[in-house]
Amino acid sequence: MKTQARVAGRTGSLPVWALPLAAGLLPAIAAVTAFLISVQTGLIAPCNPVLDGCVSISRAARHELPNLVFRALVLPGATLQAITWILCAQWLGSIDADSGKTPRILAVLGVLAGMFFVLYGTFLGSEGDIYQWLRRYGINFYFGFTYLCMLLTSARIFELTQGGRLRIPWQMHRALGVLCLTLLALGLGNLIAKSLLGDEALVDRFENSLEWLAGLLFTLFFAIMSWLWHQTRFRLHPGTET
Secondary structure, three states: OEEEEEOOOOOOOEEOOHHHHHHHHHHHHHHHHHHHHHHHOOOOOOOOHHHHOOOOHHHHOOOHHHHHHHHHHHHHHHHHHHHHHHHHHHHHHHHOOOOOOHHHHHHHHHHHHHHHHHHHHHHOOOOOHHHHHHHHHHHHHHHHHHHHHHHHHHHHHHHHHHOOOOOOOHHHHHHHHHHHHHHHHHHHHHHHHHHHOOOHHHHHHHHHHHHHHHHHHHHHHHHHHHHHHHHOOOEEEEEOOO
């Protein structure tokens, strides 16, 4: 048995537009829920993490019940994100078979992003240098590989719309480009802050704010992908190939 992706609907085929939506929302819900529980249980002080940079996502979900809730939502979310990128590669390939190596690269990067996200979620809250190293590099590689997936997807969608092979409102592919540029600006801002701000505490607060903002932008990207899949009637068609 082999599952094939198709843009057009068929009898017995399955719509998958909800998958990227769930993949984006689960980590967001996990972060917000862990933060709220941490505040209510007195693990952290009440604040606005986006504006104040008072706490990172990792710290808000590091201990006790918030950690359990966070991991329970993030681990399936990471799996769904990896599957989303694999299906996104098929979606792009089904729109235009002449896509070169882009779908293959996208699928590989998406699986790597999901694996590092699982690594981060698994070891969050663990003690010891090795566990801290795995957690730290897990989230860094997750952000990096996911951003590359976003770039590849946005660039390919732009090419397809310019060539007339994908008809979507121009606001949608513009929105994807804006999200990618904003994430790039946040990354550059983080590097500049580290070199210019002498106060280590201020740098930490700035990084915390950027982490929450980046998470929000990731969620928006997956939500737009969900809309695109719905509009293009992207479906899975279970079938047998000989």
